[in-house]
Amino acid sequence: MARTRAYKSDVKAAIHETAQDLHKAGLIEKHTMRRFDESCLTPIKTFTADEIRALREREQVSQTVFAMYLNVTKDSVSQWERGDKRPAGPACKLLSIVAEKGLSAIA
């Protein structure tokens, strides 16, 4: 292992690193390592308008500040929360991270 971590939330990261090191050492095959990657990825949620709003309010920030964290415009956040538009792939990933680890995880 290249690094060790104290937090249990980083178990998945550790699994990935372990698999990578095992691969480098020639102990496991590439396709096996990919299975590790698949299994240790956090599942992506599909957020409703209300869930997005609740998430933002949980973090106690305005739409503008929330948008800054996600690197989108404030209008986009507003549209998400009104159900006008729905966040795409990368946006959902960021929202999932925030939902699980809080805004500070993507500061």
Add this chain to the structure above:
Amino acid sequence: MARTRAYKSDVKAAIHETAQDLHKAGLIEKHTMRRFDESCLTPIKTFTADEIRALREREQVSQTVFAMYLNVTKDSVSQWERGDKRPAGPACKLLSIVAEKGLSAIA
């Protein structure tokens, strides 16, 4: 402070939490807190095709696995690396996080 962290990379998160707590305590105004948020956000890079490829290869994963982490299709990653398309706002945010903290930060 609600939590304390040991790593210096979380200084910005700490600033945010501190500002938030100061606001709750009525010691600073909302607009002042927003300035804190602005200043503690990691600047977003604009990635060239080559930089994206270099970033992925640094993490030693295939386009497919890289795509899984970012919650986009493998085709999108391929298009980025060939300069066919360019990552949008949320995608750039994710790439910036990976560039700074590694793939495990968005596992």
Add this chain to the structure above:
DNA sequence: CAATATGTAGAACCTGGTTCTATATTTCAA
């Protein structure tokens, strides 16, 4: 009061992200 922050609303535009197929090369297990 005046200025700022916050959020809604809607329209128009552009391009990112998806999906599909086809091709070529490499990797690895049987």
Add this chain to the structure above:
DNA sequence: TTGAAATATAGAACCAGGTTCTACATATTG
């Protein structure tokens, strides 16, 4: 060695996400 699977390129077509703009309404604050 053979064949399946992984990897990556290429291009086309489509949809909708994200942006930008304006206008309006309501707090909030100095």
